[in-house]
Amino acid sequence: MTKLREVCRLIRSKNAGPFELTFDIMFAEEKTYLEAKALNYINRELFAAIYGVKLEDVKLYAYDPAISFKITIPRLIVSGALGDSDVYGCQQFAPLANLEIPTGSIA
Amino acid sequence: MSWSVYPIEIRVLAASGMLGTGFPEESLHKGLAMRPHFIGVDAGSTDSGPTDLATGTCRYSEAAYRRDLKLLLSAAVENNIPLIIGSAGGAGGDKNVDWAKGLIEDLISQLNLSLKMAVIYSGQDKEWLKQKLAAGKIQLLENAPELTDAVIDESITIVGMMGSEPIVEALRNGAQVVLAGRATDTSIFASFPIMNGAHEGSAWHAAKILECGAAAVEHRPSPDCMFATLQGESFIIQAPNEALRCTPTSVAAHSLYENADPYKIIEPSGILNTTDSVYEAVNDKVVKVTGSKFEKSEKFTIKLEGTRLAGYQTIVVAGIRDPLILESLDKFLESCESSIKKRIKNTYPDLSEDDWKVQFRVYGRNGVMEKREPTPVIGHEIGLMIEVTAQNQKMASSIASVARHQTLHVSVPGWFGFTSNIALPYGANDLVRGPVYEFNINAVVEPDPTDEMFKTFYFDYPKVESGVK
Numbered sequence: 001m002t003k004l005r006e007v008c009r010l011i012r013s014k015n016a017g018p019f020e021l022t023f024d025i026m027f028a029e030e031k032t033y034l035e036a037k038a039l040n041y042i043n044r045e046l047f048a049a050i051y052g053v054k055l056e057d058v059k060l061y062a063y064d065p066a067i068s069f070k071i072t073i074p075r076l077i078v079s080g081a082l083g084d085s086d087v088y089g090c091q092q093f094a095p096l097a098n099l100e101i102p103t104g105s106i107a
Numbered sequence: 108m109s110w111s112v113y114p115i116e117i118r119v120l121a122a123s124g125m126l127g128t129g130f131p132e133e134s135l136h137k138g139l140a141m142r143p144h145f146i147g148v149d150a151g152s153t154d155s156g157p158t159d160l161a162t163g164t165c166r167y168s169e170a171a172y173r174r175d176l177k178l179l180l181s182a183a184v185e186n187n188i189p190l191i192i193g194s195a196g197g198a199g200g201d202k203n204v205d206w207a208k209g210l211i212e213d214l215i216s217q218l219n220l221s222l223k224m225a226v227i228y229s230g231q232d233k234e235w236l237k238q239k240l241a242a243g244k245i246q247l248l249e250n251a252p253e254l255t256d257a258v259i260d261e262s263i264t265i266v267g268m269m270g271s272e273p274i275v276e277a278l279r280n281g282a283q284v285v286l287a288g289r290a291t292d293t294s295i296f297a298s299f300p301i302m303n304g305a306h307e308g309s310a311w312h313a314a315k316i317l318e319c320g321a322a323a324v325e326h327r328p329s330p331d332c333m334f335a336t337l338q339g340e341s342f343i344i345q346a347p348n349e350a351l352r353c354t355p356t357s358v359a360a361h362s363l364y365e366n367a368d369p370y371k372i373i374e375p376s377g378i379l380n381t382t383d384s385v386y387e388a389v390n391d392k393v394v395k396v397t398g399s400k401f402e403k404s405e406k407f408t409i410k411l412e413g414t415r416l417a418g419y420q421t422i423v424v425a426g427i428r429d430p431l432i433l434e435s436l437d438k439f440l441e442s443c444e445s446s447i448k449k450r451i452k453n454t455y456p457d458l459s460e461d462d463w464k465v466q467f468r469v470y471g472r473n474g475v476m477e478k479r480e481p482t483p484v485i486g487h488e489i490g491l492m493i494e495v496t497a498q499n500q501k502m503a504s505s506i507a508s509v510a511r512h513q514t515l516h517v518s519v520p521g522w523f524g525f526t527s528n529i530a531l532p533y534g535a536n537d538l539v540r541g542p543v544y545e546f547n548i549n550a551v552v553e554p555d556p557t558d559e560m561f562k563t564f565y566f567d568y569p570k571v572e573s574g575v576k
Contacts, residue, residue, distance in 0.1 A: 017367070018153050018156075020249070052478065059368070061368065065355075065356075065362075065384065066356055068360060070363050076477070076478060081545040082543070085468065087155060087156040091476070092475075
């Protein structure tokens with residue numbers, strides 16, 4: 001099986017303002033990016049499941065100019081508020097790195 | 108096809124992604140040799156949490172801020188171009204701005220400079236905000252906490268995030284240094300071009316890339332300068348440091364950074380839409396961007412940011428290696444909690460349970476992701492942080508000492524006798540964090556007239572002595 005990080009040049013998370021968390025899944029090659037789009041394995045359901053958020057709260061964009069996906073979800077706790085564990089939100093991408101992805105060729 | 112003709116080319120130098128994080132002096136000089144019409148630099152953000160906005164402090168060292176400012180002030184005066192600084196002093200609150208103003212005035216006299224400075228304050232009046240709230244002129248944004256008069260009253264600092272308008276006005280009034288309070292990152296770089304008739308889509312998009320300095324290059328080993336040349340409906344982006352390469356992908360990818368939507372960036376007066384933007388390589392280091400659009404909004408709105416005091420904290424840093432504790436860590440932490448609670452009740456019978464809070468952070472299990480951790484698995488040891496929040500510092504420290512002692516000696520099932528459960532790297536010296544803050548406002552307000560929220564003051568240097576001695 002292939003891991004998501006093996007087809008990406010960078011996977012990252014960061015605040016998009018103090019109330020939202022945003023993920024960038026930046027593919028290394030156009031071919032694998034188009035494959036991901038065709039196979040639709042980066043989807044809103046995936047994020048709802050991994051991060052325990054409601055499906056309607058997951059915003060997903062396929063961003064062709066940078067062969068990347070962007071996903072934005074609400075923060076569990078506002079950045080820096082009591083109980084927050086990651087003020088920049090920058091380590092929240094970690095479960096995505098070793099995500100096993102389907103591989104397949106597109107015609 | 109458009110027949111618009113833009114007779115001028117506007118050149119912009121961004122010093123760095125953040126004032127105080129540095130940039131190579133050589134890059135600045137290379138950038139200046141490309142004859143920019145102005146220099147811009149972002150100097151604050153909400154990214155590192157609410158503290159800088161609440162207290163007026165700056166998370167970068169004063170020495171580093173001075174170093175960057177000194178180079179930029181000299182560069183602006185020597186080249187006779189404006190220097191625009193936005194979200195000054197770490198967060199753009201009035202106190203942050205005054206701190207930065209003090210440093211700049213120091214440097215002006217030290218360097219013997221003659222210039223005019225505009226200082227734009229973005230702090231907001233609470234009574235005015237309450238009137239706006241009552242009039243239905245404040246709208247909450249997504250995931251926003253509730254906004255009431257009480258929330259406004261308990262806020263420590265509330266700022267509005269200015270767009271290009273106050274900066275343009277300061278430039279029109281001849282300021283060579285514009286020191287702006289809280290401002291959209293992009294307005295720092297879009298104001299001068301828009302004032303000079305640049306294509307708005309191109310100006311705002313270039314600004315979005317410039318505001319992070321050299322972050323849009325393929326590989327940026329350390330903070331550096333960035334340069335944009337605006338030509339009609341296109342702009343060209345490159346780093347003055349020739350070791351850094353902009354590629355179509357690296358520049359396009361920058362629209363992703365710290366932004367909820369990669370295609371749209373919201374400004375007070377409209378939305379930058381990059382859906383149709385085309386990124387082309389001019390050569391292996393330079394990229395041309397065409398087709399960005401700026402869509403004017405029907406309503407002019409200013410985003411609000413606010414902070415409140417959340418309490419006072421004292422923390423205990425510890426580690427646990429005992430396999431018996433680690434085998435049933437949750438049970439262990441539960442019994443710690445209940446014995447802490449009991450002990451606090453005995454010590455402070457009048458204290459309500461709502462007035463204090465103890466949180467365990469378990470590093471090595473889910474310290475980073477907390478409830479969102481998909482694999483909360485423990486290894487052979489954990490780092491345990493006991494975080495106490497209370498209504499004053501004395502109480503927080505007192506409860507922390509109780510929490511530390513109870514956690515140290517609470518009984519562990521499987522062991523018989525008196526146990527000591529946590530490794531303390533600093534003994535019984537707990538760490539005082541002082542007051543802690545929270546963001547409490549996420550909303551936009553409709554000013555009427557549109558320029559009523561930001562106050563600008565002008566200063567001429569060297570200061571003219573007034574009055575009779």
